[in-house]
C-alpha cells in the first residue's frame with residue numbers, strides 16, 4: 283500500500299513535469315502575439331512633443347456670410363471701373379486740349395471791327411485768317427436794289443435777306459469763286475464788285491451776275507455783339 287502511494291506521487295510529479303512545457307509554450311505564444319500587435323501599430327516618436335503650431339485665423343474669417351463678400355466684391359469692381367473711366371476721360375481730355383488751338387491762335391481766329399468808322403456807301407477790306415474780308419456800309423438805294431433783284435433766276439439763286447444780318451452791312455469773303463482772285467469794289471456792270479482775272483461781275487449783294495464765277499461771294503461767320511461792332515469768325 284505504501285508502495286502504491288509512492289508510485290502515485292511519482293506519477294503525479296511526472297505528469298506535472300510533462301504539462302509544464304506546454305503551459306510555458308502557450309505563455310510564449312501570447313507574448314509573441316502581443317509583440318506583433320505592438321509592432322503593427324505606428325509609434326509616433328513626436329507624440330508627446332508637438333513641434334508645429336498652427337495659428338488661429340478665426341479673427342480673419344468673414345462672419346457676414348457669402349452675400350456680404352459679394353457686396354464687397356461688387357463695390358471694389360465698381361469703384362475700380364469708375365476710377366479707370368475717370369482716368370481714361372482725363373487722358374483723352376488732356377490730349378484733345380493739347381491738340382486744340384491755343385488762346386492766342388483763337389484770338390487771331392476772330393477779328394473785331396468798329397463799324398462807326400465806316401461811312402455809308404464805303405467799303406473796308408480787313409484781313410481775317412489770311413484772307414480779305416469785304417465790309418460794305420450800304421446806302422438805302424443799294425439795299426433797295428439788292429432786295430428787289432429777281433434772285434430766283436440768278437446763277438446762284440439767293441435772296442439778299444439770306445446774305446445779311448443787318449441790311450446796311452454786307453460782309454463777305456473777298457475771294458472770287460472762280461479761281462480765287464480778289465475782286466475790285468465799286469466796279470463791274472452791277473455796281474458791286476468786279477474780278478479782273480476773268481471778268482466776273484458781282485452785284486451789290488455779292489451775287490454772281492456775269493462771268494465765269496459759279497457762285498456768289500461767300501459769307502463768313504460773324505456777329506454783332508453790340509451796336510456798332512462786328513466780330514468776324
Ligand code: FES
Pocket residue numbers: 458459460461462463477478479480481482493494495
Ligand atoms: S478768278 Fe475771278 S473771274 Fe476768274
